[in-house]
Amino acid sequence: MSIRLGSTGERSLGDFSERRARIGLVIGSGGIKCTAAAGMLKVLEREKIPVDVAVGCSGGAIYSALYALGDSAAEIERQTMVLWKDLFSKLHYRSLLRAIAPMFMGYHEQVGMVDDRQVWKVLEALFGERTFADTKIPLLQSATDFRTGEKVVLDSGRITDATRASIAIPMLLRAWEVDGRMLVDGGASNPLPIDVAIREGCDIILAMGFESQMNADIRSLVNALGRTSTIVTNHLLRATFAFYSVAHHAEVLPIMPVLDRHIGLTETQHIPYLIEQGERAAEEQMPYLRRLLQASMAGPLPTPGL
Amino acid sequence: MQISISQQDHVTIVAVAGSIDALTADTLVTALLDEVAAGRTRLVAHFGAVEYTSSAGLRVLLSTLKEARQRGGDLRIADIRPNVRQVLELSGFTSILKCFADVDSAVASFANMGGNK
Amino acid sequence: MSRAGNGIALVIGSGGVKCAAAIGLQRCLARESINIDLVVGCSGGSIYAAAIALGKNAEEAAALSTALWTRDVTAQPDRAALMRMLFPKLLGFTERFGLKKDHVVWERLMTAFGELTFADCKIPLFITATDFRTGEQVTISEGRIADAVRASIAIPFAFAPWEVNGRLCIDGFLSDPLPVGVAIREGAQVIIAMGFESPYQERVTSGGRFAFQLSSIMTNNLLKASFAFHGLAHHSEVIAVIPQFSQRIRLFDTGKIPLLIDEGDAAMGEQLPYLRRLLAAVPA
Numbered sequence: 001m002s003i004r005l006g007s008t009g010e011r012s013l014g015d016f017s018e019r020r021a022r023i024g025l026v027i028g029s030g031g032i033k034c035t036a037a038a039g040m041l042k043v044l045e046r047e048k049i050p051v052d053v054a055v056g057c058s059g060g061a062i063y064s065a066l067y068a069l070g071d072s073a074a075e076i077e078r079q080t081m082v083l084w085k086d087l088f089s090k091l092h093y094r095s096l097l098r099a100i101a102p103m104f105m106g107y108h109e110q111v112g113m114v115d116d117r118q119v120w121k122v123l124e125a126l127f128g129e130r131t132f133a134d135t136k137i138p139l140l141q142s143a144t145d146f147r148t149g150e151k152v153v154l155d156s157g158r159i160t161d162a163t164r165a166s167i168a169i170p171m172l173l174r175a176w177e178v179d180g181r182m183l184v185d186g187g188a189s190n191p192l193p194i195d196v197a198i199r200e201g202c203d204i205i206l207a208m209g210f211e212s213q214m215n216a217d218i219r220s221l222v223n224a225l226g227r228t229s230t231i232v233t234n235h236l237l238r239a240t241f242a243f244y245s246v247a248h249h250a251e252v253l254p255i256m257p258v259l260d261r262h263i264g265l266t267e268t269q270h271i272p273y274l275i276e277q278g279e280r281a282a283e284e285q286m287p288y289l290r291r292l293l294q295a296s297m298a299g300p301l302p303t304p305g306l
Numbered sequence: 307m308q309i310s311i312s313q314q315d316h317v318t319i320v321a322v323a324g325s326i327d328a329l330t331a332d333t334l335v336t337a338l339l340d341e342v343a344a345g346r347t348r349l350v351a352h353f354g355a356v357e358y359t360s361s362a363g364l365r366v367l368l369s370t371l372k373e374a375r376q377r378g379g380d381l382r383i384a385d386i387r388p389n390v391r392q393v394l395e396l397s398g399f400t401s402i403l404k405c406f407a408d409v410d411s412a413v414a415s416f417a418n419m420g421g422n423k
Numbered sequence: 424m425s426r427a428g429n430g431i432a433l434v435i436g437s438g439g440v441k442c443a444a445a446i447g448l449q450r451c452l453a454r455e456s457i458n459i460d461l462v463v464g465c466s467g468g469s470i471y472a473a474a475i476a477l478g479k480n481a482e483e484a485a486a487l488s489t490a491l492w493t494r495d496v497t498a499q500p501d502r503a504a505l506m507r508m509l510f511p512k513l514l515g516f517t518e519r520f521g522l523k524k525d526h527v528v529w530e531r532l533m534t535a536f537g538e539l540t541f542a543d544c545k546i547p548l549f550i551t552a553t554d555f556r557t558g559e560q561v562t563i564s565e566g567r568i569a570d571a572v573r574a575s576i577a578i579p580f581a582f583a584p585w586e587v588n589g590r591l592c593i594d595g596f597l598s599d600p601l602p603v604g605v606a607i608r609e610g611a612q613v614i615i616a617m618g619f620e621s622p623y624q625e626r627v628t629s630g631g632r633f634a635f636q637l638s639s640i641m642t643n644n645l646l647k648a649s650f651a652f653h654g655l656a657h658h659s660e661v662i663a664v665i666p667q668f669s670q671r672i673r674l675f676d677t678g679k680i681p682l683l684i685d686e687g688d689a690a691m692g693e694q695l696p697y698l699r700r701l702l703a704a705v706p707a
Binding site for chain 1: 553555556557558579580593597598599623627633634636637638639640641642643644645648649651652655656
């Protein structure tokens with residue numbers, strides 16, 4: 001085994017092809033905050049981290065898919081700036097009011113705030129007709145069965161369909177049918193599905209997740225609904241993260257960007273900031289990740305505490 | 307990662323420095339479980355110099371916690387840095403064990419525990 | 424927590440009137456001369472947790488329950504509130520929003536618990552709610568019981584949030600429908616947990632049903648994940664007592680209370696052999 005020393009004197013990460021540890025990348029739900037993943041992917045590319053499995057949930061499903069298909073970090077960042085502007089270019093507030101106001105008066109069709117055709121156009125522009133079979137590394141995306149509440153893992157078929165299901169955030173997008181099941185946002189069952197990476201046999205898991213931010217004032221029913229939804233989502237994120245952290249030997253490295261401001265779904269002007277914070281959060285985990293990878297060259301990683 | 311152990315008012319203080327992760331946690335858990343096995347089940351983990359903890363680190367804290375509690379004792383944590391605290395909160399640990407701002411309060415909290423060890 | 428008892432804690436999670444099954448659970452244990460040393464209640468469960476902590480027997484607790492949960496508790500939509508919801512900017516919508524007039528539920532709570540406080544309980548009582556501003560779980564263990572229960576059952580959009588000890592609280596189930604963590608933190612040994620999943624809709628035909636379905640999906644997933652974590656994190660056993668109801672129980676089916684109590688009794692009975700083995704193994 002040869003050792004190439006880089007300019008910093010550290011072993012070049014290009015040698016880690018001989019490692020024994022399987023690495024998974026999980027990008028969870030977070031709406032526009034998921035653009036931070038573009039920053040993280042820049043770091044992974046620069047550090048030549050060899051990822052074996054990519055898992056995505058909700059907004060994160062877009063990034064895991066682009067990464068698994070082999071797009072460069074620069075390309076993903078370029079696409080990010082365009083896609084988020086396009087996704088919400090036609091936000092229908094009146095549709096939402098129609099949905100909410102008659103809540104106690106009855107209506108018969110669930111509508112969403114975001115124009116479906118617009119979303120589909122964006123996804124087609126990103127993925128075309130490509131399927132899961134076209135990815136360079138295995139890709140898995142999670143959604144939630146609207147009838148049973150269970151998590152559903154999608155790993156075949158068109159990427160546009162799976163991503164559309166995963167990102168079907170209630171009130172924003174309509175549920176999406178895949179194989180006869182009505183699917184909604186993966187975040188409703190598990191906002192950061194590290195268990196999917198664990199099931200794929202990963203020993204090291206890079207997990208980018210986001211705590212939902214509390215909106216400042218409650219000025220309307222929409223705000224209030226958002227507030228309760230945020231509260232439950234955050235607890236669900238913590239509960240699932242907590243369980244999988246201690247239930248299994250996999251070493252989970254959380255990459256959770258710290259944000260100094262509340263960022264609304266359509267506030268695309270904050271994307272550069274989000275990308276920068278994503279990069280920072282990823283860089284913080286690199287020293288330890290490097291040590292882990294070096295250790296994994298020598299043999300299986302230790303599994304303390306089990 | 308460095309560990310140093312001392313006693314204060316029938317409580318064992320385990321001061322840890324550095325990173326508690328998959329590569330160092332075995333050393334820590336051995337030291338902690340040795341204390342528990344020797345009957346010193348009232349433990350305060352002093353985290354003032356802990357820079358980082360991973361899920362492996364969490365697992366060893368949990369095994370120690372359970373062993374200590376099974377023997378009528380407890381593990382409490384003192385002086386946690388903000389980034390480490392964030393991980394403990396995310397992982398549900400702040401809901402299942404007691405955390406204190408400093409070692410003295412953590413030690414004092416054992417005064418209410420029944421029985422003498 | 425006192426080391427004198429066996430350290431048995433009972434945790435009663437959210438579930439509306441189904442929580443009355445806890446009366447049966449406690450009746451079963453009392454019959455076996457097994458004492459509960461600590462009680463935790465969330466949402467609907469807080470009513471029964473309080474009744475048990477106050478030392479009420481099964482008959483008293485059943486009567487309290489029937490008087491409390493009636494249709495008229497929620498039958499009065501607050502018309503002014505409805506208007507404020509539809510035209511928030513015009514009429515002023517604040518975080519203290521609630522659709523129902525809650526003077527009825529408050530009257531019932533005062534009838535049930537009066538001025539009794541946590542200090543009046545025979546065993547330690549903890550009631551959980553959720554801080555509406557920060558989302559954190561709030562554990563209430565002092566003050567008037569009626570206030571704590573009112574905070575714990577403050578179902579979003581049905582009842583207005585309730586202030587307790589300076590914190591604006593809403594229903595405890597939003598932070599954890601079955602707060603086993605509280606029992607763990609308080610040093611419990613064996614934990615008996617009775618919790619209920621929110622029912623799923625048969626057909627989603629309106630925005631209201633859609634909202635309920637979504638809420639059920641998220642809180643049921645939270646219930647399971649949290650329970651799994653706490654089960655793993657606890658050094659001793661967490662025994663789940665889950666009654667199997669042969670009929671569908673709606674939110675205010677107080678007529679079914681005797682049935683609920685019997686089912687709760689039977690469900691606890693099934694776990695008795697295991698509980699006895701665990702208690703025999705606890706060091707003196």
